[in-house]
Amino acid sequence: MALREDPFAGLGTRIELVSTDRYFRDVSIALYVQDDGQGGSRFLVRSFARYDGLDARIAYILDAMITLGGMQRTDGLDAADSLRFPCGGAHLVAVRRLFLQACKEKPEAAAVQAPLSMWDKKSETTIHANGLGTGAYTLSAEGDAGRRLMALRNAVVKLADATMDDEDGTRFSFDCGHDHDAMIGLLLQSAPNVRAVMREFEMNAAKGVLMAPGSQK
Amino acid sequence: MSAVIETMTSRERVLAALHGQPVDRTPICNPTSVATVELMDLVDAPFPDANRQPEPMARLAATAHTILGFDTVMPVFSIIQESSALGCKMQWEGKDNWPTVRMSEPIWEHGDDIYVPNDLIDHPDTKCVLDAIKLLREDLGPDVAIIGKTMGPWSLAYHCFGVEKFLLLSLDDPDATKVILEKLKKVTIDFGRAQIEAGVDALTLPDHATGDLVSGEYYHRYLKDLHIEFAKAIPCPLILHICGRTVDRMGFIAQTGMAAFHYDSKNKPAESMAEVEGRIALVGNVNNPETLFSKTPDDVKSEVFANLDAGVQMIGPECAIPLQTSIANLRAIPEAVHEWHARQ
Numbered sequence: 003m004a005l006r007e008d009p010f011a012g013l014g015t016r017i018e019l020v021s022t023d024r025y026f027r028d029v030s031i032a033l034y035v036q037d038d039g040q041g042g043s044r045f046l047v048r049s050f051a052r053y054d055g056l057d058a059r060i061a062y063i064l065d066a067m068i069t070l071g072g073m074q075r076t077d078g079l080d081a082a083d084s085l086r087f088p089c090g091g092a093h094l095v096a097v098r099r100l101f102l103q104a105c106k107e108k109p110e111a112a113a114v115q116a117p118l119s120m121w122d123k124k125s126e127t128t129i130h131a132n133g134l135g136t137g138a139y140t141l142s143a144e145g146d147a148g149r150r151l152m153a154l155r156n157a158v159v160k161l162a163d164a165t166m167d168d169e170d171g172t173r174f175s176f177d178c179g180h181d182h183d184a185m186i187g188l189l190l191q192s193a194p195n196v197r198a199v200m201r202e203f204e205m206n207a208a209k210g211v212l213m214a215p216g217s218q219k
Numbered sequence: 220m221s222a223v224i225e226t227m228t229s230r231e232r233v234l235a236a237l238h239g240q241p242v243d244r245t246p247i248c249n250p251t252s253v254a255t256v257e258l259m260d261l262v263d264a265p266f267p268d269a270n271r272q273p274e275p276m277a278r279l280a281a282t283a284h285t286i287l288g289f290d291t292v293m294p295v296f297s298i299i300q301e302s303s304a305l306g307c308k309m310q311w312e313g314k315d316n317w318p319t320v321r322m323s324e325p326i327w328e329h330g331d332d333i334y335v336p337n338d339l340i341d342h343p344d345t346k347c348v349l350d351a352i353k354l355l356r357e358d359l360g361p362d363v364a365i366i367g368k369t370m371g372p373w374s375l376a377y378h379c380f381g382v383e384k385f386l387l388l389s390l391d392d393p394d395a396t397k398v399i400l401e402k403l404k405k406v407t408i409d410f411g412r413a414q415i416e417a418g419v420d421a422l423t424l425p426d427h428a429t430g431d432l433v434s435g436e437y438y439h440r441y442l443k444d445l446h447i448e449f450a451k452a453i454p455c456p457l458i459l460h461i462c463g464r465t466v467d468r469m470g471f472i473a474q475t476g477m478a479a480f481h482y483d484s485k486n487k488p489a490e491s492m493a494e495v496e497g498r499i500a501l502v503g504n505v506n507n508p509e510t511l512f513s514k515t516p517d518d519v520k521s522e523v524f525a526n527l528d529a530g531v532q533m534i535g536p537e538c539a540i541p542l543q544t545s546i547a548n549l550r551a552i553p554e555a556v557h558e559w560h561a562r563q
Contacts, residue, residue: 009261010257010286010546010547010550013547015515015547016545016546016547019256019257019543019545021256021314021315021542021543022256022313022314022315028265028313028314029260030256030257030259030260030314030315032257049260050257050258050260050261051260051261051263052260052263206543207512207513207543209315209316209542209543210256210315210316210317210541210542210543211507211508211512211541211542212252212297212298212317212538212539212541214427214429214462214463214538215298215320215322215374215377215378215382215427216377216382216386216427216429216431216432217429217431
């Protein structure tokens, strides 16, 4: 049972885990973050299962993260299975959401980048995210969205761990000062359901915790 | 900081601590499960197979020593093996969740209904534990401590009668409650002895008179004497496990003759050590749902250091860890023990 090499060495910090991958034999797949040695962060996607076909599954998830989140492959060692944001930043909240979404994409087809707009059922109008440059964005509506714009802006800020503009209820920005259009497109689609998204994080966290019999149903 | 010179094997170290003898360094023990979904993948031993088949059960258990660096291995990840053998309705779940007994569909209503089959340990869900223990001993040899698990009658009564019903009975009819516990103790003793024959060095005995549901006085009234009986009837060191805030009963627990008490993070190490006054060893206390699951290795180490500073005899998680716990946080436990000793 002893292993020659330590498979967990040098991975960095695990920041998200899909404990059973619905598309590949229920394996667990994790997202790790580590320093890139240049003041930035890079991300590894790892599973410790040893099934044939697993490498292709991981490759699909990496490709999906590139498409959905605008990430890019790193240079050098582990370049094949490590990613970074073009800005080099960590964006830990957003990248967790991106990883989970990449694992949910149906592997029969390549992932498709989300547009910077979405139909909002509640306000019955189309909402756009407009890039202002240097990592700043503003939301606008084709019709009258009223206070809904601010609610959606706040949701995107929560999902992206971005900074909201106190002066303007539709604006927000990334502290890295770089644009992240693909990521904003993805998170904008989730913004109307931000509570459900956060609940998903919480349910993930609660699963797999053994309760004493007196606390079970 | 210099490395500790180890003069004992893992097994010698654990057994010495359980017997109150000197150790070369504090043992790192898991009286309950340290299985995770990543370890399941690594050794191809996912739940529910690892709860029902001896080979995956043994493979997964071994990772506590081979991957995490603990001094012990513990193959009985769940708390339902005996209850399954008794006929409880089971929900085995998948890889990323714990098997449970459907306590909303209890199998018994009265003490008279209790039937403990003579071949309880031949049931597939108990026999797989015994076979896994034998495999572990063969594979790991004599130097690693193997801990088994046999459930106490209070926990079994929850499973077989339902939690609410059994607790209400304990309020309304103490005599009937004692009859139930008396009848169910055979399960605890038989399964415990069978695991000793199979090769365990010690047994965890969970008996969930937990701090949130049951008072210290209740423990004294219903369980203390039974636990004294177990300590005499089961010939190996016993590690009692009760979740929750239990300082109010630690004084009683310390009088049972059990070797150790596996205690929860709701109890502070120093107050717990003061309460037991050296009459029983303590193990556990590293918080699961917050620290091990969602904090950092440094946070884990802080809790380990607090236990070591208080003189707690064995270090480990407070209970079965969440299945999604990271390997880095689990490894922080042995790392912290080594660091602490190197500083001494």
